[in-house]
Amino acid sequence: MGFDFDVIQRSWGYLFREGMTFTVTLTLLAMTGGIVFGTLLAMMRLSAFKPLSILAGGYVNLMRSIPLVLVIFWFFFLVPYIGAWVTGADQPVKVGAWMSAVITFTMFEAAYYCEIMRAGIQSVARGQVWAGYALGLNYWQTMAQVVLPQAFRNMLPVLLTQTIILFQDTSLVYVISATDFLGAASKVANRDYRLVEMYTFVAVVYFIISYSLSLVVKRLQDRIAIIR
Amino acid sequence: VGYNWHWKVLFETEPGGTGSYLHYLIVGLGWTLVTALAAWVIALAIGALVGTLRTTPYPWVVRAGNLYVEIFRNIPLIVQMFLWFFVMPELLPQAWGDWIKQMPPPWSSFIPAVLCLAIFTSVRIAEQVRAGINSLPRGQRMAGTALGLTLGQAYRHVILPQAFRIILPPLTSESMNIVKNSSVALTIGLLELTGRARAMQEFSFRVFEAFAAATVIYLITNLVVVLAMRALERKVRVPGLIAAAGAPQAGH
Numbered sequence: 001m002g003f004d005f006d007v008i009q010r011s012w013g014y015l016f017r018e019g020m021t022f023t024v025t026l027t028l029l030a031m032t033g034g035i036v037f038g039t040l041l042a043m044m045r046l047s048a049f050k051p052l053s054i055l056a057g058g059y060v061n062l063m064r065s066i067p068l069v070l071v072i073f074w075f076f077f078l079v080p081y082i083g084a085w086v087t088g089a090d091q092p093v094k095v096g097a098w099m100s101a102v103i104t105f106t107m108f109e110a111a112y113y114c115e116i117m118r119a120g121i122q123s124v125a126r127g128q129v130w131a132g133y134a135l136g137l138n139y140w141q142t143m144a145q146v147v148l149p150q151a152f153r154n155m156l157p158v159l160l161t162q163t164i165i166l167f168q169d170t171s172l173v174y175v176i177s178a179t180d181f182l183g184a185a186s187k188v189a190n191r192d193y194r195l196v197e198m199y200t201f202v203a204v205v206y207f208i209i210s211y212s213l214s215l216v217v218k219r220l221q222d223r224i225a226i227i228r
Numbered sequence: 229v230g231y232n233w234h235w236k237v238l239f240e241t242e243p244g245g246t247g248s249y250l251h252y253l254i255v256g257l258g259w260t261l262v263t264a265l266a267a268w269v270i271a272l273a274i275g276a277l278v279g280t281l282r283t284t285p286y287p288w289v290v291r292a293g294n295l296y297v298e299i300f301r302n303i304p305l306i307v308q309m310f311l312w313f314f315v316m317p318e319l320l321p322q323a324w325g326d327w328i329k330q331m332p333p334p335w336s337s338f339i340p341a342v343l344c345l346a347i348f349t350s351v352r353i354a355e356q357v358r359a360g361i362n363s364l365p366r367g368q369r370m371a372g373t374a375l376g377l378t379l380g381q382a383y384r385h386v387i388l389p390q391a392f393r394i395i396l397p398p399l400t401s402e403s404m405n406i407v408k409n410s411s412v413a414l415t416i417g418l419l420e421l422t423g424r425a426r427a428m429q430e431f432s433f434r435v436f437e438a439f440a441a442a443t444v445i446y447l448i449t450n451l452v453v454v455l456a457m458r459a460l461e462r463k464v465r466v467p468g469l470i471a472a473a474g475a476p477q478a479g480h
Contacts, residue, residue, distance in 0.1 A: 062447075065404075065408075065446060065447055065450045066408065066443050066446045066447070067408040067409070067410075067411035067412075067422055067446065068408070068411075069411040069412060069414065069422050070411060070422045070425070070439065070442060070443065070446070073422070073425070073426060073429075073439055074439050074443075077429075077435045077436070077439070078436075081231060112478070112479060116478070158478055161478035162478035162479075164478075165478050165479065168302075168303075168304035168305070169304065171304040171306050171307060172304075172306055172412070174306060174415060175414070175415060182304070182306065182307060186310075195310075195314040195315070196314065196315050196318045196319075199307065199310045199311055199314055199315050200311070200315060202307055202310075203303045203307050203308070203311055206302065206303050206304055206307055207299065207302045207303050210301075210302035210303070211298060211302045214298075214301075214302065
């Protein structure tokens, strides 16, 4: 059979301006939200107040035990109900694939960022916390000014590696028919019946981006290793 | 907003007429496990081989191993699924491609799914195996060769038996990952557990009952896998050999 790589050039704008923008924006939003929530979850998990640490631990373990595809389905159907509950509406609120994806990936990745941040917080010597308290800082001040900055720096390479995985995993929004990079490519592929060309191209693009990012992480890792 | 739970739906007959919805989901779990297990066996074999090759003193072998790992680590799983399902049959000689495409369901999606998961997971296992081997003291290899063992014998009798014990905990989480990752096969039409929960939701309109049932089944499966691997860890433990203190890892 003949291959027609021209299809890529024809759909370039749609693939990148629409699809890749969706993918990158989703990755950045979920990364930011995931790290913020994940850090809070990690602080809850390490809390001396048992109910709080059990609650956070339960959430993290639940998220890490079920497939991402199932989590995407859960939130896709659950978010309209949560929306109605929050706004007090008596009908489930209509939520598009975009909003649903942002919420899903933020909540899902928070569980993974939590475990990384937990290790990061634990990598900071206990004496530092005591020193903070001895100086008269309270819990939040100690966390914000002493522990978390060091935890972030120690964990930066792992946090970024997790973000590369997040970038790849956003392609699973395909299952709720969102138009991310893969979704856009798949729509073109099915319209023009050019599956081989489009999916090969998608694989190459994902590879180039993920591999470049992983090289950046590797260099960062080497530099941080010297500082320590 | 009230959601009217209707758990009895699990015991109603699914439209295909094969039995209750619960039975339908359990058959899905069967496909999940068969897919994961078949892929796991292949992944372990390839992963152990590639991981070991990457620690040998031959630069070209190491480079080839690195290339393999980088390729399959940097392409999303669902895209790899599509490559195996849509692209691979087109690139093979016509007769083979047609034979694959004409296989009756579920085999036409089962075989690409197993191959895809196997290769995807083998890369992660290769990383673990390499890390496990590198975590051994260099003296182990030197002592082996000093005793007159060939490189192959040193790997066979000294290095690998220790390395595999060290990486058992990370292998446990990989074996859970492969069960979870098999759900991506629903995108190429394999009706495994998540796919069947989705289908049940479409047939019965009982959204949360379907997903809650699937979630509970996944949780039980995870528990069984963890307990089984822990029993294995205890059984093969060598006194005094300390297992790798799991460094924080990125995952999904």
